[in-house]
Amino acid sequence: MSGIPLSYQGCDHGGKGSFGQNVVGARLVWYISYSCKSCGAKEEDGESFPPENLRNAVLKKDGYYKLIADCADRLTSIKAIRGVLRYPMETATTLLAHFPVLYVGTETEAKWLKAVVDEAGAASEVVGCDADLNETELAVERLMSEADRQTLW
Ligand SMILES: [Zn+2]
Numbered sequence: 001m002s003g004i005p006l007s008y009q010g011c012d013h014g015g016k017g018s019f020g021q022n023v024v025g026a027r028l029v030w031y032i033s034y035s036c037k038s039c040g041a042k043e044e045d046g047e048s049f050p051p052e053n054l055r056n057a058v059l060k061k062d063g064y065y066k067l068i069a070d071c072a073d074r075l076t077s078i079k080a081i082r083g084v085l086r087y088p089m090e091t092a093t094t095l096l097a098h099f100p101v102l103y104v105g106t107e108t109e110a111k112w113l114k115a116v117v118d119e120a121g122a123a124s125e126v127v128g129c130d131a132d133l134n135e136t137e138l139a140v141e142r143l144m145s146e147a148d149r150q151t152l153w
Helices: 052-062 074-085 089-097 107-119 135-141 146-151
Strands: 004-007 016-024 027-036 040-047 065-069 101-105 124-128
Touching: 004 052, 016 052, 016 107, 027 107, 052 146, 065 107, 074 089, 074 101, 074 107, 101 107, 101 135, 107 124
Parallel strands: none
Antiparallel strands: 004 016, 016 027, 027 040, 065 101, 065 124
């Protein structure tokens, strides 16, 4: 879950930077920080899902993680996740069919949703996926498209 190294954009001095995601309370946040001896330091951050190219770099480096419900109570956990990912009802129904897998994405995103599900009073755990996602993991990962993530920015 360490940061992704980036080169300083728009400078020729070899400045370095990094990108990462964090969970603050029950919020998902991301940051980009650059520093260059000549240009100084630059910080950018945001809440919710990060720019897609940076998110893809995290997935490439750290792999996919999943959030798995650790209790038989399907509705509490799925309702909590639907509350923040704003899934339409049909998507929530699909998610119900893939229970106990609640989410597939970056490790930080899975930890964020664990905090959300914790707050709702349901137990869950974050588990690393194998390099090749299985059918259920792929189906859950595809529930949220790039376009859906962008609407949550
Ligand atoms: Zn520079």
